[in-house]
Amino acid sequence: MHVVIAGGHGKIGLRLAALLAGRGDTVVGVVRNPDHRADLETAGASATVLDLEAASVDELAAQLRGADAVVFAAGAGPGSGVDRKDSVDRAAAVLLADAAAQAGVARYLLVSSTGVDAAPAPGTDEVWAAYLWAKKAAEDAVRGTDLDWTILRPGRLTDDPGTGKVLLAPPPVQRGEVTRDDTAAVLAALLDAPGTVGKVLELRSGDTPIAEAVR
Numbered sequence: 001m002h003v004v005i006a007g008g009h010g011k012i013g014l015r016l017a018a019l020l021a022g023r024g025d026t027v028v029g030v031v032r033n034p035d036h037r038a039d040l041e042t043a044g045a046s047a048t049v050l051d052l053e054a055a056s057v058d059e060l061a062a063q064l065r066g067a068d069a070v071v072f073a074a075g076a077g078p079g080s081g082v083d084r085k086d087s088v089d090r091a092a093a094v095l096l097a098d099a100a101a102q103a104g105v106a107r108y109l110l111v112s113s114t115g116v117d118a119a120p121a122p123g124t125d126e127v128w129a130a131y132l133w134a135k136k137a138a139e140d141a142v143r144g145t146d147l148d149w150t151i152l153r154p155g156r157l158t159d160d161p162g163t164g165k166v167l168l169a170p171p172p173v174q175r176g177e178v179t180r181d182d183t184a185a186v187l188a189a190l191l192d193a194p195g196t197v198g199k200v201l202e203l204r205s206g207d208t209p210i211a212e213a214v215r
Helices: 009-021 034-041 058-063 081-101 124-144 182-190 210-214
Strands: 003-004 025-031 047-050 069-072 107-110 148-154 156-158 166-169 177-179 200-207
Touching: 003 009, 003 177, 009 025, 009 034, 009 182, 025 034, 025 058, 034 047, 034 156, 058 156, 069 081, 069 182, 081 107, 081 124, 107 182, 124 148, 148 166, 148 182, 156 182, 166 182, 166 210, 182 200, 182 210
Parallel strands: 003 025, 003 069, 025 047, 069 107, 107 148, 148 200, 156 177, 177 200
Antiparallel strands: 166 200
């Protein structure tokens, strides 16, 4: 499989790149910083340098042609403000969907977030509220396309070692955490699971082996 990961240098993106490359897939990570190319190459992937906040649909589509699937694992990250939650977590996800459609790439995995279905509680930090809004808006936009999409909503992400066991289910699911290792492994498994097309799935730590959970 030929997979393009938007946010290829992120904590999930790099893990996913290594997993896919390790099983023999061709992996390309889209990164903004050319200095990140070496980390992707160490993971067994290649990199294309493109700023998703500035690129056009045509520019991104040119990098997607020939791919079998795209994964949106980008994010504005800690320390970013309200504006970048919109320009990365929403707009870049929509850009990837539009570019995938133009390039003829049907399979699209969107890494979203738990908690997006409920309006932020009064007094919620404005940046966190903007993040949740951006993720939900990205979901809504992707769901409105003709792509073979799957939306994954991890709980609070941790850097603990993965367990290989998760809880994967349609919402609603109780709040909880999940490792980035296991999140990447679930994404890799979803790429091989056409039965998950058109589904929104919550992800938490759990007791079910990943392959079984995805089946």
